[in-house]
Amino acid sequence: MSESQLWDDVDAYFRAHLSSDDEVLRAALRDSEAAGLPPIAVTAAQGKLLRLLAEIQGARTVLEIGTLGGYSTIWMARALPADGRLVSLEYSARHAEVAVRNIARAGLEQIVEVRVGPALESLPKLADENPAPFDLVFIDADKAGTARYVEWALRLTSTGSLIVVDNVVRGGRVLDADGADPDVRGIRDAVELIGRHPRLSGTAVQTVGGKGYDGFALARVLA
Numbered sequence: 001m002s003e004s005q006l007w008d009d010v011d012a013y014f015r016a017h018l019s020s021d022d023e024v025l026r027a028a029l030r031d032s033e034a035a036g037l038p039p040i041a042v043t044a045a046q047g048k049l050l051r052l053l054a055e056i057q058g059a060r061t062v063l064e065i066g067t068l069g070g071y072s073t074i075w076m077a078r079a080l081p082a083d084g085r086l087v088s089l090e091y092s093a094r095h096a097e098v099a100v101r102n103i104a105r106a107g108l109e110q111i112v113e114v115r116v117g118p119a120l121e122s123l124p125k126l127a128d129e130n131p132a133p134f135d136l137v138f139i140d141a142d143k144a145g146t147a148r149y150v151e152w153a154l155r156l157t158s159t160g161s162l163i164v165v166d167n168v169v170r171g172g173r174v175l176d177a178d179g180a181d182p183d184v185r186g187i188r189d190a191v192e193l194i195g196r197h198p199r200l201s202g203t204a205v206q207t208v209g210g211k212g213y214d215g216f217a218l219a220r221v222l223a
């Protein structure tokens with residue numbers, strides 16, 4: 001058995017016993033695929049991790065950058081109280097449309113707001129609204145923008161908030177330090193910003209499984 005097959009099989013085992021994904025989540029993936037969206041949502045095990053992190057945070061507010069079909073959105077929104085709020089930013093109107101339908105089927109339309117447009121345009125508008133600080137920020141959009149999204153996350157959070165960044169390993173490409181690939185540059189800038197920022201305490205977790213070899217960075221906002 002190849003190593004990656006083994007990772008997939010172990011992921012399937014954890015999914016079966018731990019992830020508690022359900023028909024609504026599976027339907028969100030099915031409809032995303034049917035609409036031609038790329039199959040790059042977090043795995044069920046990762047979605048459950050995001051939900052647990054939101055619960056551990058006691059989160060009432062979540063900001064997501066990169067909605068796709070709303071799969072990770074649904075996982076996190078389920079951690080929120082009925083009067084909670086999740087704002088998810090998505091570049092593609094087509095992706096957002098699929099996401100809005102998936103979110104409505106999950107009964108989360110009162111909690112979740114999907115905003116269409118480039119995140120770097122949506123974020124200043126959001127900041128101008130002076131929203132309550134976000135308890136959790138999940139960054140999962142274009143990788144080239146990742147460091148700028150961490151900077152925005154810092155402006156939109158407060159002490160104790162958690163920032164989670166997807167795709168910080170990308171099969172090890174994070175080590176390509178020559179600077180040619182803007183996606184790698186964006187991820188490395190984000191990792192190094194987290195590492196040196198006086199208001200952030202961070203780490204990264206390498207992951208294998210349904211999405212190959214990748215990882216999350218996690219950063220807690222300090223005073």
Ligand code: SAH
Pocket residue numbers: 040041042065066067068069070071072073089090091092095117118119120140141142145
């Ligand atoms: N979080 C999703 C996956 C997101 S995939 C999940 O796990 O279910 C990345 C998404 O970011 C795509 O839908 C893509 O259209 C979007 N995206 C790309 N560039 C963006 C930008 N500049 N602003 C906002 N969203 C962007």
Ligand code: DHB
Pocket residue numbers: 040041042140141166167
């Ligand atoms: C890609 C983007 C993601 O957010 C992800 O989790 C996996 C792959 C991509 O753009 O290829």
Ligand code: MG
Pocket residue numbers: 040041042140166167
């Ligand atoms: Mg991702």
